[in-house]
Amino acid sequence: MEQIIAQANNLYIATLGWLEANLLTVDSAIQLGIITMLFLFSFAVSARLSPFFHKAFEQRAFYQKTEKFWKALYLPLIWWLAVFTAWQVAASLGNPIILLRMATSLISVWVVISLVTLMIESEAISKLIRVVIWALALLNIFGLLQSFIGFLGATTFTIGGNALSLLGIITGVTSMIVLIWAALFVSKFVETKLKEAPNVTPSARVLLSKISRIVLVVLAFIFAISSMGIDLTALAVFGGAIGVGLGFGLQKVVSNFISGVILLLDKSIKPGDVIEISGTYGRINKLAARYTSVISRDGREHLVPNEDIITQPVVNWTFSDKKVRRHLPVSVSYNCDIEKAMEVMLNAATDSSRVIKNPEPKVLIKGFGDNGIDLELRMWIRDSENGVSNIASEVYLDIWHKFNDAGIEFPYPQRDIHIVSAKGLKEKEDIL
Template identity: 40%
Template sequence: MEQLLNPDQYLVWLEQIVAWIKANVLLVPILLQIASCVVVTIPAFLLHKPLALQLSRLQNWKPLLQYAGFRRFANVLPDLAFPLLLVVLVWLLDAIAVQAGFRHNIIRLIASLLNAWIAIRLAAAIVNDPVWSRTIAAVAWGLAALNIVGWLEPTIEILDGLAMQVGDFRVSVYGILKAVLSLAVLLWVASFGSRLFEQRIQKVHRLTPSVQVLMAKLLKLVLLSVAVLFALSTIGVDLTALAVFGGAVGVGIGLGLQRIVANLISGVILLLDRSIKPGDVIAIGETFGWIQSLGARYTAVRTRDGTEFLIPNEDLITTQVENWSHSDVKLRLKIPVGIAYSCDPHFAINLCNEAAAKCKRVLENPGPNTLLRGFGDNSVDLEIRFWIDDPQNGRGNIISEILLNVWDTFKEHEIEIPFPQRDLHLRSGDFPIRVEMSPPPE
C-alpha cells in the first residue's frame, strides 16, 4: 500500500516499462515486421471495396438463399473483405520471411490474431446455436494464443504422446481430437451438400417426387458414410478392418433389427414403385390425410385436424392403402338424402343437383348427379353423387356445404325431410282399454 502512495514508485515502474520496450520492441527486426504489416494494409485497403462488391453477389445466389446459415454467411462476407485481404498478405509476408531467414514472430502474431477474429466472425454468422458458436470462438482464440506464444507445436506433441496401444492400432488424445473435429466439419459439409442437391433435384420436373426423394436420401447416406470414413482415416484406422465389423453388424441386424430393416427396405420399395408419393391423399385403417414426407423408416401422414401420424413403411407395403390421388386426383363422393313420400322425387332430384352445383369445388364436368336409391321405411332414399379434384382439401367440408345448400333449397320449396316415426294401431279384443286422466293441478 505504501508503494502505491509513493510517487517515486510510479517513476520506477515507468522506467522498467520503457526499458522493456527498448529491449524487446524497439529493435530493428521487430520494427521492420511492424512496418511491413502496416505497409500491406495499403493494398488491402485499396482492394477491399472491389472484393466486397464481388462477395456481395453471393447474397443474390438463389440456390442457396433458402438456407439461413448461408444467408448469414453471405451477409457477413462483404464486411470481412478488408481483414480477409489483410490476412492473406500478412501470411504471404510470413512465408517470405521464413524463406529469407528473417524473424517473423510479430508477423505470425498478427496473422494468428486475424485468423482467430475471422474464424469467430464466420462461426457466429454460420452457426445459429450460441453454445456451438461460443465453443468455436473459444477453440479459435485458444489455438491463436498457443500459436502466438509458440506453444502450439509442443502442445500437439504432448497430446500426441498421451496415447495407448490397442493391438496394432495407436490411439492418442491428439488423434481423437483431430477425428472429432474432422467428423464435425465433414458431417456439416455433407449435410449442406445433400440439402443443396435435394433443392436442385426438385427442379427437375422430369423426375417423379418419389424418385426425387429416393435420390436425395441415397446421396445423403453416401455423403454421410464418406464423411465418417474420412474421419476414421484421419486417426489411422485401417478401413479394411471394417469388413469384419460389417459382417458382425449384418448378423446383429439379422437377429435383432428385423423390423427396422424391413421398414428401411419398404421405404426404398415405396420410392421405387411410386405407389405413394409426397402430396398423395391416402387412407390406411382409420387414418385419412395427405403424405407430408417419406422417411427412411416411416411415412408422415397429416390429417385435416393437424395431427401427424408416423406410419411405418412396412405397414404401407403389407396392408391395404387407399390412394385417392395415385393416378388421378379426381374423386367421387356420395351423400345420402331422404325425402317424404308426399314429395315429388323428380323435383327433389333437380333441387339436389342444383344445391351441389352451387359449390365451387364441385366439378362441372362430370357434374353432380342424384339417383333414387330405394324406398325406405320412413323416406324415399336419394343419393347425391359429385366429383372433386382437390381431395387434399378434405371431404367433410364439401359434404357439409352441400347438405346446407340442400337444407336451404328444400325449405324454400317445401320439400319435407322425414324423420323416423311409427304408427300404432289398437284393435278391440278381449283386453279392456282404460284411459285415465289425472286431475289438473290446483
C-alpha cells in the same frame, strides 16, 4: 510415460520463458493500452454503422438474407483494420509490435470463426470449432504449435496391431466431423436442387436425396478412418460383428428404414398424396427414413411408421387419379314430387365450386324405405386434400335450403295403429 511427462515439462518451461521475454515489459503494456482503446473505438463505430446500413439497404433482398451475417462481422472487421493499421505504423517507426501483431492474428481468427460458425446450424459443433480454432491460434502465436504437434505425435497407442498416435486420432476425428458436415451440406444442396427440378417426381426426389446423403456420409466416414491409419479390413470384420448385434436390437428401426425405401421405389405414396390409414386421414407432408408424416385436417401431424404403411391397408385418395367420388344419401317424403327433388339435389351439387362438371353429378333412387324414398347424390371432387367431409356438409346445407324453398319435405318415422276390436274398450268404458 516418462517421455510424455518430460515433453510436457519442456512445453511448460518454454511457455513461461516466452511470456517473460515478450509480455511482461513496459512496451507490451503500451501496446495493450492501444489495442484496448482501438477496441472501444471500433465498438462505438460498429454500433453506429449497423443501424446506418440497415436503413440504407433494408429494402434489398440480398441484405435481408445476409443481415445476420454482416452484423456479426462489423465489430471484428473494424477492430482488425484499426489494429492492423497501428501495427504497420508502429513497424514503420521502429517501435515494438509483438502484441499488435498477436492481436491482429487473434482478431483474424475471430473473423474466421464468425464466418465458419454462421454457416453451421448445430450449436454444439459451433462451440467445438471455436474452441479448437482458438487453441490452435494461441499455440501458433506463442510459438508453441510445433512443440505441441510433436508431443501429440509422440504419444502413441497400439490397438489390434495398429499404432495410433494422439495426433492421428485427433486428425481423424476432426476430419470425420468436417467431412460429415460437408457431406450433409452437399446433400442438403442436392435436395434443394431436386425440389427445383420440374421433371423429377416427389418420390424420386426423396429417394435420390436419401441415397446421396447415405453415400456421402459413408464415404466421409471411410476417408476419415483411413486418415487415422486404421486397417479397413479389420474394421470390416469388427463392423460385421457389431452389425449382427445391432440387427437384433434395432430390428424395428431397420424394418422401418427398408420399408421407407420400398415405398419410394414402388411409388405407392408420395409427398402431397391424401391417404387414410387406421382411422387417420390427411395429406403426406414428408417421407422420412423411419416414419411418414401425415398432417390431418385439424392440423395434427401423425408420424406413421413406414412398416405400418407396408403391412396395413392404406387408402390413397390420390394414387392414380386425384378425382374422388362422394356419396350423399338423402330421404324425401312419399308425398313430394320425386323428380323435382332429384333436380334440386343436382342443382345443389352443381352450385358448389369444388364439385367438378366431368364426370357430372348424378342422383339415383336407392329404394323405398319405411318412412320415405331413399335417394343418393353422387358427385366428384378433385381436391380431396382440402377435405371430403366439409364439401358434403356444404352440399347438404344447400339441399336443405333448396328443399325448403321448393316445399319438399324430409320424412320422419311414422307408425299406423290399426285397432282390430273395440270390445275391450267398450267394457272398460261401461265399468267407468
